[in-house]
Amino acid sequence: MAGPHAEDLLRQVWCLHLVIRSTAHLDSTDTGLDPFHFGTTVYVSQEEALSLLQQIWRQPMDEQNEDAGYRPIIYMSFGSNSSISKARKVTFDFDPTPLDTTVASLDAQIIPQQSKITRHADADFAYLLKQFNIPVYHSDNSGNAAMYATIVAILSTLRFELYGSLQNAKAKPGRVGQSSSKSAMFVVQSLMNWPTPAPPVGVEVFCWRCGSYEHGFMECHNTDLKCRRCECAVQEWRRKNAGTHMDGSCAFGPR
Numbered sequence: 001m002a003g004p005h006a007e008d009l010l011r012q013v014w015c016l017h018l019v020i021r022s023t024a025h026l027d028s029t030d031t032g033l034d035p036f037h038f039g040t041t042v043y044v045s046q047e048e049a050l051s052l053l054q055q056i057w058r059q060p061m062d063e064q065n066e067d068a069g070y071r072p073i074i075y076m077s078f079g080s081n082s083s084i085s086k087a088r089k090v091t092f093d094f095d096p097t098p099l100d101t102t103v104a105s106l107d108a109q110i111i112p113q114q115s116k117i118t119r120h121a122d123a124d125f126a127y128l129l130k131q132f133n134i135p136v137y138h139s140d141n142s143g144n145a146a147m148y149a150t151i152v153a154i155l156s157t158l159r160f161e162l163y164g165s166l167q168n169a170k171a172k173p174g175r176v177g178q179s180s181s182k183s184a185m186f187v188v189q190s191l192m193n194w195p196t197p198a199p200p201v202g203v204e205v206f207c208w209r210c211g212s213y214e215h216g217f218m219e220c221h222n223t224d225l226k227c228r229r230c231e232c233a234v235q236e237w238r239r240k241n242a243g244t245h246m247d248g249s250c251a252f253g254p255r
Contacts, residue, residue, distance in 0.1 A: 004179040005132070005187040006154045006162060013150055016199045017041045017143025018049050024208040025245035027140075032217050034138040037192045038147045042202035052201050053094050057101050072103040078149040079109035079122060108149040115156040117173075128152045132173045132184045151188065208245055217244070 002009040017036040021043045027033055033041075044052075062068035075096045096102050109128075113121045117131050125139045125148045132155050139145050155162065155173065165177040175183055198204060207215055210222045223243070227250045230242035238252070 001178060002154075002158055002161065004162070004182050005184040006151075006158055007182075007187045007190070009154060009158075010151065010187070010191055011194060013147070014196065015039050015143055015147045015150075016052075017141070018044050018052070018199060018202065020044060020046055020049055021206055021208065022046065022249060023251050024206065025241065025249065026251060028208060028217060028241065028244040034141040034144075036141050036143040037137060038143060039196035040198035040204060041143065042199045042204055043206035044199075044202035048201045050094055052199065053096075057096060057099050059101075070101045073099075073101045074104045074106060075102050076106040076108050076149065076153065078125075078145065079107060106153065108153040111153045112156040115159055117156050117159065125149070125152070128156075134184050134188050147191075155184070208249065209243075210246065211249065 015038040017039060019033070019041060022045070024033070024043060057070075057073055059071040060066070060068065061071055073096070097105065109123065110121055112118050112123065112128050112131070118128065120127075125145065126136045129136050129148060129152060132151075134151070136148060137144065139148060159173065160171040162171075162179050163173050163177045164171040168174075168176045171177070173179075173184070175181075203213055205216055206213055207217050207220045209217055209220045209225055212220070225246050226242045227245050227247050228242075229247055229250050229252060230238040230245075233239055233242075233252070
């Protein structure tokens with residue numbers, strides 16, 4: 001059994017959140033980045049992120065037997081988030097589609113429609129998770145988004161196992177059937193509180209304003225440091241972002 005609201009299954013999921021150091025400031029606001037709720041955020045170089053992806057797609061079936069081959073990988077994205085095309089861009093050359101370990105590609109946004117959770121094929125996280133009475137926090141954080149997509153896909157796929165009963169023949173999500181003992185919101189909150197190991201790469205502390213590994217952006221005292229390129233940029237959002245980094249870490253060329 002998967003447990004109430006697939007709790008036992010979801011606890012087997014290890015969600016990683018990697019932020020590439022050279023572009024960390026792009027999503028920064030005056031209060032830093034949106035928090036990651038399902039584990040530990042680490043700051044990595046592009047090379048470290050690419051190496052980890054390659055290792056994930058090349059996991060031996062048996063560490064003691066090279067002839068056993070590699071574990072099969074199911075790649076899942078969410079709707080039109082352009083996840084595959086973003087991974088293919090020249091500066092980050094990783095395309096999971098043609099790799100021989102990729103056995104399937106899924107769209108977590110379509111699964112709820114196929115499972116008749118909704119009639120819409122383009123519903124967002126907030127709408128889909130509302131069907132399971134699960135609130136959404138900081139879904140612009142890619143790590144949270146990945147976990148929410150996984151939760152949506154699993155709960156939708158297993159709806160009849162998780163919620164079906166004689167009194168709930170249509171398996172409407174709620175505290176019914178196998179999931180009668182606790183709420184879905186409680187299960188997701190427990191996942192947030194569940195101890196999760198940090199990714200095996202990168203650093204946990206990094207300031208994208210001054211480049212220090214001794215403190216984070218919010219603890220940085222170098223508030224006078226600003227990117228001169230972005231200060232003079234035509235785009236207003238770049239001018240607002242100028243105080244989050246120096247010229248040397250700017251992801252853009254001259255205006």
